[in-house]
Amino acid sequence: MDKSTVSRLIGVGAVAAIASTTLWLPEYYLGILIKTLIFIALALAWNIVGGIGGQLSLGHSVFIGLGALLPAALSLKMGVNVWLGIAAAAALSAAIGAAMAWITFRFRLGHLYFALVTLAFGELGRIIVISTDFLGGASGLLLPREPADFLNFSFETSSQYLLLALGLVVVAFATTDWIIHSKLGYRLRAIRNNEDAAQAVGINLLKSKSVAMILSAIFTSLAGSVFARYNGFVDPEFFAAPMIIVTIILFTAIGGVGTLWGPVLGVAVFFPLGEILRGSVSTAVPGLHFVIFGVVLVAVIRLIPSGFVGFVNRLRMGPHIGGARSAFERRGRLVVREPSRGASSNPGLTST
């Protein structure tokens, strides 16, 4: 058996194992598992732009919020079918994603500028949501639990939601796998490593970035819809605030940004841990589990900057193949960066 068959078998086994939990796992843990799966889907979606493309978007909360709130609002207030609402939210997210890519593309100060501008988008989205009555305003929307009705995107038991979330993760994972091995993936990685060089070899920056952003926005919006439907209550300060995407970025960073398994591992290990910690510690001291999480994260970034996946790769293949990143890392210590020059905003250029 070659390597890809093995990993495919592992994947199928994992999916089957997770699907079987619907039969034996208690309800409480089933709930955590569903949320974990949804967060894995969100992290995978973000990873398309933020990881593979190196465009650290802080504006994805807009897409989550849209996916969560728009179908809910449309169906509660106007009686529109939820599937239509989900499609509308996904389409709108794609359009906004393309707009973000276009605006930030026009002045390339590199990754930093992208992060700053998308953060402003995220905050704008939060403000629009909490001050628009149609979208539930600051008090949010309550989605009543209805009897299972596939045509109305409504499910009754946790098992059904688990299978739904699992399906979403599988699709997002397969898409990520496809992107990484497609031409688009090579283009995106070239952009991540050195934007100017990527352009010089004839990569259409705007097109690649927009396509990645659109794909990512659609998946994020879909995951948002599923999340809202499962959660039942849509709190705008949670679903539409940039903090949610910051959490997802941090999970991904722990797992390994830009890799296929990084987002999956980061969330799969830390999200359930956080939930269980929240259940036990945070009743006494609210917020403590987030502090622990933050400290772990800072430690991971300083000690193994390429995340779990990079760490494992380096163990397996020896120190010099631990990804292109580790080479930058070692050189980064000696480099005195030159700020405020457009071209030098990329570490790859200055460290040569």
Next chain:
Amino acid sequence: MVGSSYGLIGLSLGLVYSVSGITNFSQGDFLVLCMFGAYSLFSLFGLDGYLSVFITAPVLIVLTILIYKYLIQPISGQQLMVIQLTLGLMFIVQNVLLMIYGGNYQRVPSILDTDVVVIGDILVIQTSLIVAFFVTWAIASILFLVLNYTDFGRTVRAVHQNARAAALQGINVRFTQLVVFSMSAALLGIAAALLLPSKPLHPADGLHYTVVGLMPFVLGGMSNFLGILIGGLLIGTAESIGSFYLNGAMGFALPYIIFIGILVFRPQGLFGSR
């Protein structure tokens, strides 16, 4: 008028960026940290919000130096890593505050609390905002003088223009960066004191202040300090106008819409150059 304090936050971002190419996304949370420090000083010793800056700012400076020296400078070559790290710091600060102070809104009373100045018949302005305005410009002027006319200022500008060349001239780049980082922390502490009388405190507000500070920072062209201050005034004015004259979503969103609108036409910011 409140915009001048926003400009100050933007300026503290700009200072750090200009010598190191780093942006600290937890800046707003450190600002909120300072504000809560002032709150503690008030509730423990009855210290006035303005006076507490003499304690909170030095503490913040020490904290900043430790963070930059041991966490950020070793990975300063990699922007993405630094952004992730500062996002992690944001998480820590915000939740530590939540642990200590809980999730309720707090206020720090000040001697200027309810004072207003009446100009003519229609203009009524909170005194605290006028104080904020003049303090901001006074500090900005001192900063310009220092940067333009002292040896230290020349050093900073040399690092800003070309760090490697500066290093070859015998300038200790790391040390200069640390000094500038602590200047930025001092600005942040002052901004916290100035915002204190007019804003309620909440541990989760940090990200909002980061955004509010980064808009002037980007509009001002990221390292043009006068541009950043003017950008701050613009954003603050847009915020006031939006909340007074427009209703609902449009009013609150006005500063952001103006920000994005400007970027569509001038992606390099109002005062930046390509």
